Amino acid sequence: GTKLRGKERKMASEDKGAAGTGSFTAPPRHIEKASIKEPITIKDLSSTIGVRASEIMAKMMAAGQLATINQVLTAENAEMLAMEFGIELTVEKKSSMLETIQKEYEKEVPAEELSPRPPVVAFLGHVDHGKTSLLDRIRRTSVVTGEAGGITQHIGSYLYDDGQRRVTFLDTPGHKAFTEMRARGANMTDIAVLVVAADDGVMPQTEEAINHVKAAGVPIVVALNKIDLPNTDENKILGQLADKGLIATQWGGDTEVVRTSAATGEGISELIEYLDYIAELRQLKARTKGPAIGWIIESEMTTGEGVLARLLIKNGTLQKGDIIVSGSSYGKIRKMVLAGGKVVKEAGPATPVEVSGLNEIPLAGDPFYVLEDISKAKDIAQEQRAQKREKLLAQHRQITLENLFSEIKAGELKELNVIVKADVQGSVDVLAKSILEMNTAEVGVRILHAAVGGISESDVLLAEASNAIIIGFQVIADERARSLAESRKVEIRLYRIIYQIVDDIKKALEGMLTPHVQEKQLGRAEVRQIFRISRYGVIAGCFVTEGAIPRSAKIRLIRDHIVIRDNNSIESIRRNKDDVSEVRNGFECGIKLQGYDDIKESDILEAFEFVEISRTLDSVATR
Numbered sequence: 001g002t003k004l005r006g007k008e009r010k011m012a013s014e015d016k017g018a019a020g021t022g023s024f025t026a027p028p029r030h031i032e033k034a035s036i037k038e039p040i041t042i043k044d045l046s047s048t049i050g051v052r053a054s055e056i057m058a059k060m061m062a063a064g065q066l067a068t069i070n071q072v073l074t075a076e077n078a079e080m081l082a083m084e085f086g087i088e089l090t091v092e093k094k095s096s097m098l099e100t101i102q103k104e105y106e107k108e109v110p111a112e113e114l115s116p117r118p119p120v121v122a123f124l125g126h127v128d129h130g131k132t133s134l135l136d137r138i139r140r141t142s143v144v145t146g147e148a149g150g151i152t153q154h155i156g157s158y159l160y161d162d163g164q165r166r167v168t169f170l171d172t173p174g175h176k177a178f179t180e181m182r183a184r185g186a187n188m189t190d191i192a193v194l195v196v197a198a199d200d201g202v203m204p205q206t207e208e209a210i211n212h213v214k215a216a217g218v219p220i221v222v223a224l225n226k227i228d229l230p231n232t233d234e235n236k237i238l239g240q241l242a243d244k245g246l247i248a249t250q251w252g253g254d255t256e257v258v259r260t261s262a263a264t265g266e267g268i269s270e271l272i273e274y275l276d277y278i279a280e281l282r283q284l285k286a287r288t289k290g291p292a293i294g295w296i297i298e299s300e301m302t303t304g305e306g307v308l309a310r311l312l313i314k315n316g317t318l319q320k321g322d323i324i325v326s327g328s329s330y331g332k333i334r335k336m337v338l339a340g341g342k343v344v345k346e347a348g349p350a351t352p353v354e355v356s357g358l359n360e361i362p363l364a365g366d367p368f369y370v371l372e373d374i375s376k377a378k379d380i381a382q383e384q385r386a387q388k389r390e391k392l393l394a395q396h397r398q399i400t401l402e403n404l405f406s407e408i409k410a411g412e413l414k415e416l417n418v419i420v421k422a423d424v425q426g427s428v429d430v431l432a433k434s435i436l437e438m439n440t441a442e443v444g445v446r447i448l449h450a451a452v453g454g455i456s457e458s459d460v461l462l463a464e465a466s467n468a469i470i471i472g473f474q475v476i477a478d479e480r481a482r483s484l485a486e487s488r489k490v491e492i493r494l495y496r497i498i499y500q501i502v503d504d505i506k507k508a509l510e511g512m513l514t515p516h517v518q519e520k521q522l523g524r525a526e527v528r529q530i531f532r533i534s535r536y537g538v539i540a541g542c543f544v545t546e547g548a549i550p551r552s553a554k555i556r557l558i559r560d561h562i563v564i565r566d567n568n569s570i571e572s573i574r575r576n577k578d579d580v581s582e583v584r585n586g587f588e589c590g591i592k593l594q595g596y597d598d599i600k601e602s603d604i605l606e607a608f609e610f611v612e613i614s615r616t617l618d619s620v621a622t623r
């Protein structure tokens with residue numbers, strides 16, 4: 001049937017707003033204070049701050065925004081505008097219907113109403129190291145009596161229950177999904193199982209996974225998998241893990257490394273035993289009585305049953321017939337199914353269930369709540385839809401080097417999180433070291449992840465979830481990472497000189513950073529063919545894949561996400577033997593770089609120019 005996954009839908013509806021990174025400083029005038037309640041029209045703002053509406057509209061006009069007097073402003077926009085007139089505006093946000101319900105649910109539960117619950121476990125690790133196979137193997141060992149025979153329904157996440165031990169396994173493969181959920185505020189995972197294949201050892205994605213999990217503060221258990229294979233060097237892998245700060249218990253550390261094989265089943269019960277033990281140690285508890293609350297794990301649209309949503313219950317008991325709301329989606333639960341296909345009337349904490357009855361696809365990572373009546377659920381869903389866009393922008397105030405100091409001063413920030421990507425290991429090490437040396441009493445500098453290679457989507461997700469900035473040295477961000485960073489307002493700073501990185505961070509920490517020139521991306525071209533012409537040099541036969549390549553642009557030459565050559569001028573650019581001043585997206589051309597010939601097929605030419613940056617209302621108003 002037609003399937004549209006919640007996550008894709010989310011990506012598609014993501015706001016692609018302009019990424020203004022400039023923070024705003026008040027003009028040096030006498031600052032007055034004022035406060036206002038939402039919703040704020042220009043008229044309201046005018047009477048509150050005592051500035052004529054026409055003046056406010058003129059300011060907006062200067063920033064390219066045409067406004068009418070009854071137009072409703074976002075809280076942030078109103079604050080910025082007030083600031084322009086030297087007035088510090090406090091906006092009293094009206095709490096939404098959902099927030100009222102959230103508060104209700106957040107009330108502390110008396111200890112006697114709490115019972116032990118299974119731990120929620122996610123599998124992470126390098127591709128092909130056996131995450132899926134282990135999950136499958138465990139599922140097959142978990143024999144739930146009364147399961148609908150033969151029907152293997154796809155429910156990725158499941159509650160393992162052997163009568164003695166209960167563990168909930170999440171099927172959200174990989175650290176990207178893990179961090180994406182965390183960015184949405186869904187910290188469902190209690191324990192991460194890091195799967196490392198015994199015949200392959202610690203690989204780049206293993207390292208990434210470790211850093212993503214550490215940033216989330218979730219305990220790690222290592223499954224040293226595929227131990228059935230010959231020619232494995234387990235000691236070497238324990239050494240690699242120790243290098244990443246995971247010292248095995250067999251080496252006197254406190255990371256449990258369980259030897260497993262998804263092929264033979266060896267070590268699986270030991271792994272489960274250990275997970276259960278951690279849960280006991282951490283005294284994981286939940287409220288079992290009362291209305292349920294939890295998260296959406298996954299959702300999809302099916303032709304037969306409409307919206308199917310997979311939920312993880314955090315607290316309470318979910319019942320068939322319950323009315324739930326999650327974001328702008330709501331409905332009455334028509335049918336509830338456990339992993340394996342068993343239809344149930346109710347389910348308790350840490351149980352993943354699949355429900356039908358929602359009116360639209362909810363978003364993975366969003367919380368769900370049970371309500372008493374459907375009309376209230378509908379009202380909330382509508383309110384959420386209206387607020388969705390605004391919330392996406394307002395909830396998150398990503399850190400940038402430019403707003404760093406003001407956040408520190410406001411006491412909002414105690415630690416600067418940094419992700420470092422560089423061209424070679426040597427640069428990674430030097431950079432990490434010099435960045436860590438910038439720790440001050442006021443602000444700690446913490447490196448979440450440092451690795452060789454280009455900046456990827458997973459880096460951006462980690463930065464978003466941990467409010468970090470990304471620093472690239474002699475590398476670039478791929479297109480997907482770049483557009484994700486733009487929509488999530490994550491700052492990526494690319495450098496070619498190490499001391500400049502150190503200098504910028506230092507200045508930012510001291511509040512002295514003044515933006516001057518910034519690179520503006522103009523276009524990209526792919527090298528499809530190489531033509532060597534004696535006495536003239538190499539001409540790259542290119543296809544422009546993005547934007548345009550003007551003859552006046554500077555060129556950066558990229559091979560496998562690594563910057564090979566930078567800031568190179570173009571000697572000539574031709575279309576059909578004619579010299580041209582620019583070639584646009586979708587066209588072929590021949591490019592000769594000035595004084596540089598070491599170009600290869602499939603290289604990427606990135607065209608850019610330097611522009612003067614000034615902080616304008618424009619760059620803040622569009623945040």
Ligand code: GDP
Binds near residue numbers: 127131134227229263
């Ligand atoms: P994932 O990408 O981490 O989910 O890895 P998969 O579970 O898809 O496994 C990748 C490959 O490794 C598959 O061909 C599996 O059959 C194989 N595999 C997984 N676990 C084991 C194991 O314990 N022993 C052996 N010999 N092969 C395994």
